[in-house]
Amino acid sequence: MIETVYLGRDNAIDLVLIADDAPVSLAALSRAVLQLGRTATIDSGVVGWGSGQPFDPTISGTYRGAPVEVLRLTLGAESIPPGRYGARLVVYDAGHADGLVWSDDQMVFHVKAA
Numbered sequence: 001m002i003e004t005v006y007l008g009r010d011n012a013i014d015l016v017l018i019a020d021d022a023p024v025s026l027a028a029l030s031r032a033v034l035q036l037g038r039t040a041t042i043d044s045g046v047v048g049w050g051s052g053q054p055f056d057p058t059i060s061g062t063y064r065g066a067p068v069e070v071l072r073l074t075l076g077a078e079s080i081p082p083g084r085y086g087a088r089l090v091v092y093d094a095g096h097a098d099g100l101v102w103s104d105d106q107m108v109f110h111v112k113a114a
Contacts, residue, residue: 001107005075007082008114013073016063017091017102023068026057031092032071033099036085036109042078054078080111 003013017024032055034042044055051058054077059070087107090099 003087003107003109005078005080005109005111006114007076007078007080007111009076010074011076013075014059014061015071015073015089016061016068017071018063023063023066026069026071028093028095029057029071029091030094031099033090033092034073034075035088035090036080036111037083037087039083039085040078040080042075042080047078076114082111082113085109085111 005011005013017026031049032044036042042054044053047054049055049057054074056072056074057069059072061068061070085108087109088104089102089107091102092099
């Protein structure tokens with residue numbers, strides 16, 4: 001999966017977290033960390049979590065025709081050097097206080113200057 005981040009823009013990336021071919025509820029998530037290669041780490045504990053923040057788990061969407069919860073990433077205001085990065089998403093909840101690696105370099109983020 002390749003996603004594009006436009007620095008200085010409001011474009012959003014919507015992610016549906018899937019486990020065993022089924023969407024996962026985001027209700028219990030308390031934090032997410034997106035690591036872009038070895039260059040940038042974007043931590044919802046620092047930049048914001050919730051409606052209108054860079055990490056927003058309150059968005060609704062559909063997956064295979066069924067309603068799902070979506071993790072929306074709005075990263076255009078973050079300090080990320082332009083480039084192409086393998087990405088790792090780590091999510092946290094009460095049962096995973098040390099984090100759970102959700103994707104490990106399965107995502108590629110192409111960061112472009114505005």
